[in-house]
Amino acid sequence: xxxxxxxxxxxxxxxxxxxxxxxxxEHVLDSWKTVRQDTAAAVEDFPADDLDYRPTPDVATFRExxxxxxxxxxxxxxxxxxxxxxxxxxxxxxxxxxHFLQVPKEVSGAELAAALRESMEQRVKELAAQSPExxxxxxxxxxxxxxxxxxxxxxxEHELTHRQxxxxxxxxxxxxxxxxxxxxxxxxGK
Numbered sequence: 001x002x003x004x005x006x007x008x009x010x011x012x013x014x015x016x017x018x019x020x021x022x023x024x025x026e027h028v029l030d031s032w033k034t035v036r037q038d039t040a041a042a043v044e045d046f047p048a049d050d051l052d053y054r055p056t057p058d059v060a061t062f063r064e065x066x067x068x069x070x071x072x073x074x075x076x077x078x079x080x081x082x083x084x085x086x087x088x089x090x091x092x093x094x095x096x097x098x099h100f101l102q103v104p105k106e107v108s109g110a111e112l113a114a115a116l117r118e119s120m121e122q123r124v125k126e127l128a129a130q131s132p133e134x135x136x137x138x139x140x141x142x143x144x145x146x147x148x149x150x151x152x153x154x155x156x157e158h159e160l161t162h163r164q165x166x167x168x169x170x171x172x173x174x175x176x177x178x179x180x181x182x183x184x185x186x187x188x189g190k
Contacts, residue, residue: 051108053173063107
């Protein structure tokens with residue numbers, strides 16, 4: 001399905017055309033699934049007995065960052081799916097919390113990686129089932145107007161930011177992230 005982030009479509013969506021409105025829902029969801037797979041792999045690669053590692057006292061632990069990725073993405077997409085229109089305000093966190101997966105605070109790495117994958121599988125199915133009109137509806141994120149599709153793109157970008165933190169923690173432990181391992185393997189095969 002090709003949808004517009006800003007304009008109501010003036011064509012039949014059953015007729016395949018490529019990139020008519022610049023952003024395709026399938027691309028956003030597929031690329032987010034790839035990001036999530038690497039997030040889950042980072043959690044699996046990190047030493048299970050060291051999930052509470054933090055490089056300095058004033059930063060989040062590896063487990064807290066991974067948990068934040070899960071909670072924020074599941075929560076924000078949950079708010080999208082329930083057609084909330086205001087993402088912000090003094091009660092924002094209270095409205096976000098009911099959409100979190102119920103995962104114990106001291107979750108193991110294996111359980112957290114599984115929850116990350118389960119969340120992605122569930123949300124991709126739910127998000128893919130939405131209409132083009134759903135994605136063209138306007139919302140606000142901390143006062144900034146945007147479409148639901150733009151908000152979904154933000155959720156993916158938010159995960160990328162925090163996934164990079166996980167990768168940095170892996171590197172500090174001498175572990176090469178999955179993305180780099182794949183690139184190195186591809187280079188070696190050439």
